Amino acid sequence: MTDKLVDIRNLTVRFKGGRTVHAINDLSLSLDQGETLSLLGESGSGKSVTLKTLLGLLPPKRSEIEGDILVNGTDIRTLSGKALQRYRGGEVSMVFQDPGLALDPVYTVGNQIAEAVMRHKGLRKEEAMDIAFDMLQRVRIPSPERRLKNYPHELSGGMRQRVMIALALACRPRLLLADEPTTALDATVQIQILLLLRDLQREFGMGVIFVTHDIGVAVEVSERIAVMYAGRIVEEGTTHEIINDPRHPYTRGLLAANLHDVAKGERLNAIPGAPPALEAPPTGCSFAPRCPMAGPECTAGVPDFVHLGPRRRVACLRVEPVPAE
Amino acid sequence: MALVETSEAAGPASAQSGYWSGVARRLVRDPVTMICLGIIVALILSAVFAPWLGLADPYKGSMIARLKPLGTEGHLLGTDEQGRDMLARLIYGGRLTLFIGLMPVVLAFFVGSVLGIVAGYAGGITNTVIMRTVDVFFAFPSVLLAIAISGALGAGIVNSLVSLTIVFIPPITRVAEAVTSGVRALDYIDAARASGANALTVIRVHVIGNVLSPIFVYATSLTSVCMILAAGLSFLGIGVRPPEPEWGLMLNTLRSAIYVNPWLSALPGLMIFVTSLCLNLLSDGVRSAMNVRD
Numbered sequence: 001m002t003d004k005l006v007d008i009r010n011l012t013v014r015f016k017g018g019r020t021v022h023a024i025n026d027l028s029l030s031l032d033q034g035e036t037l038s039l040l041g042e043s044g045s046g047k048s049v050t051l052k053t054l055l056g057l058l059p060p061k062r063s064e065i066e067g068d069i070l071v072n073g074t075d076i077r078t079l080s081g082k083a084l085q086r087y088r089g090g091e092v093s094m095v096f097q098d099p100g101l102a103l104d105p106v107y108t109v110g111n112q113i114a115e116a117v118m119r120h121k122g123l124r125k126e127e128a129m130d131i132a133f134d135m136l137q138r139v140r141i142p143s144p145e146r147r148l149k150n151y152p153h154e155l156s157g158g159m160r161q162r163v164m165i166a167l168a169l170a171c172r173p174r175l176l177l178a179d180e181p182t183t184a185l186d187a188t189v190q191i192q193i194l195l196l197l198r199d200l201q202r203e204f205g206m207g208v209i210f211v212t213h214d215i216g217v218a219v220e221v222s223e224r225i226a227v228m229y230a231g232r233i234v235e236e237g238t239t240h241e242i243i244n245d246p247r248h249p250y251t252r253g254l255l256a257a258n259l260h261d262v263a264k265g266e267r268l269n270a271i272p273g274a275p276p277a278l279e280a281p282p283t284g285c286s287f288a289p290r291c292p293m294a295g296p297e298c299t300a301g302v303p304d305f306v307h308l309g310p311r312r313r314v315a316c317l318r319v320e321p322v323p324a325e
Numbered sequence: 326m327a328l329v330e331t332s333e334a335a336g337p338a339s340a341q342s343g344y345w346s347g348v349a350r351r352l353v354r355d356p357v358t359m360i361c362l363g364i365i366v367a368l369i370l371s372a373v374f375a376p377w378l379g380l381a382d383p384y385k386g387s388m389i390a391r392l393k394p395l396g397t398e399g400h401l402l403g404t405d406e407q408g409r410d411m412l413a414r415l416i417y418g419g420r421l422t423l424f425i426g427l428m429p430v431v432l433a434f435f436v437g438s439v440l441g442i443v444a445g446y447a448g449g450i451t452n453t454v455i456m457r458t459v460d461v462f463f464a465f466p467s468v469l470l471a472i473a474i475s476g477a478l479g480a481g482i483v484n485s486l487v488s489l490t491i492v493f494i495p496p497i498t499r500v501a502e503a504v505t506s507g508v509r510a511l512d513y514i515d516a517a518r519a520s521g522a523n524a525l526t527v528i529r530v531h532v533i534g535n536v537l538s539p540i541f542v543y544a545t546s547l548t549s550v551c552m553i554l555a556a557g558l559s560f561l562g563i564g565v566r567p568p569e570p571e572w573g574l575m576l577n578t579l580r581s582a583i584y585v586n587p588w589l590s591a592l593p594g595l596m597i598f599v600t601s602l603c604l605n606l607l608s609d610g611v612r613s614a615m616n617v618r619d
Binding site: 093167 | 366449509512515516517518519520521522523526530534536612
């Protein structure tokens with residue numbers, strides 16, 4: 001299994017505090033080298049928590065983590081101190097949702113990229129600035145030598161996200177985590193950033209886990225999609241399989257709740273109900289209360305995955321183990 | 326909005342010049358702040374270079390030339406109750422008054438920032454211990470606290486410095502803690518950690534860089550209060566001891582001369598008033614000049 005870039009096995013994350021929140025429940029996920037996977041799900045389905053767990057960024061006192069998280073064959077939960085710092089940013093780095101908040105307002109863009117490079121590569125300031133300049137060119141920022149000396153507030157949203165990507169990729173990580181990197185941007189800039197990410201992924205040959213709630217974005221960037229609901233993966237497959245042959249009722253609902261192909265004046269197809277509260281661990285299928293196909297057996301136990309092929313699985317009792325056709 | 330992405334102009338004119346040159350430009354355009362700055366600089370320079378200004382000896386009195394009015398030959402601002410030259414004493418007095426008026430804020434700025442940043446960044450039990458201890462000091466009015474500590478330690482310059490520093494650590498700690506915990510919750514701290522920075526680097530680079538200027542601006546607003554407190558301690562006889570020239574102390578010793586020569590006895594008070602007013606307006610001006618992000 002060491003050829004896998006990421007191999008998460010039976011991950012469970014709980015947040016303690018005033019009330020316990022079962023954010024991730026028994027999640028298993030794997031990513032090959034150089035592969036792009038989208039984690040698709042609505043707010044609170046545990047997408048961002050999965051990413052933060054991968055970087056060990058969750059507050060240790062308030063969160064309980066169980067399961068194995070292997071990145072490149074090392075269990076990152078055993079990392080600490082220097083090794084953890086080398087791993088963060090060196091092996092894996094992250095692009096945050098809002099580049100306006102994720103860049104430090106008091107340092108120039110060049111300094112911030114150079115800081116990360118100096119930390120990981122032990123280079124001198126001038127060499128690190130050269131790398132920063134090179135990275136800004138690669139993310140296709142207009143007039144990069146001027147941008148090096150700019151502060152984040154002097155850049156537009158799209159440029160900030162390009163800087164954020166340059167910062168994340170400056171140390172050539174094997175794995176890039178992208179936490180809804182286009183949500184804070186407007187539509188035309190979104191496309192540019194997605195295309196840029198796709199090109200850079202090919203150029204650097206890195207693995208990407210891309211978190212999004214927008215199925216259109218997921219289709220645009222990724223080869224594989226894992227659909228998450230209430231802290232679990234409910235369906236996983238290639239983008240083609242998910243789009244053309246969705247098996248889980250939730251995935252079907254997501255695809256149906258699409259603004260395209262809807263005649264004017266017609267009601268939009270929404271999934272009825274709301275996601276469950278995560279205060280208790282799931283005892284049955286979390287989607288059952290909203291599912292049009294649910295029966296009493298659905299709430300009796302957490303449904304196991306039905307494997308429809310290599311790396312194609314669905315957690316639904318209504319799916320036949322062998323494809324019907 | 327989408328076109329901004331491709332257009333060349335990103336920021337306003339500030340794209341070329343840095344943040345501090347923008348602050349300086351706004352300061353220069355503010356006449357009140359510039360006048361106050363001028364007065365403060367003049368006071369500090371005259372205090373520092375007092376021995377070279379050709380003034381009379383501020384300690385040498387004369388029994389026959391006591392309480393001379395303003396404009397007396399040889400004594401431009403008159404003489405005090407022991408016949409010492411008022412101009413010399415006021416300028417020499419600036420040395421001590423400004424020193425014990427500003428130094429405690431500087432010391433408290435360092436101590437309070439460290440305490441507040443540690444409390445704000447660490448959170449949890451560390452935060453509780455530091456902040457609740459600080460809260461105890463808030464139970465006392467600052468004047469009373471200064472008098473109590475000075476009274477306990479005894480009169481003297483060092484003791485006034487210590488007591489005033491203790492008085493100003495709690496408010497600065499509180500401000501530092503508030504801004505730090507605000508900054509800590511922001512994404513760029515997570516982003517720095519995600520790129521492999523350790524806690525010390527995060528604090529040194531990203532926290533301090535973002536919290537220092539609000540703490541500094543707050544501290545400057547305390548200088549005028551501190552000056553008045555310092556003068557007050559001397560006035561009450563638990564600060565600087567005579568015969569050292571110090572404005573608060575001079576105000577006290579000239580108190581009895583108010584019926585004989587009211588203008589003379591008002592002079593030290595006027596100096597305190599003008600200095601603290603200028604410090605206040607200056608810190609206001611600096612604050613509004615620095616307060617233009619985005």
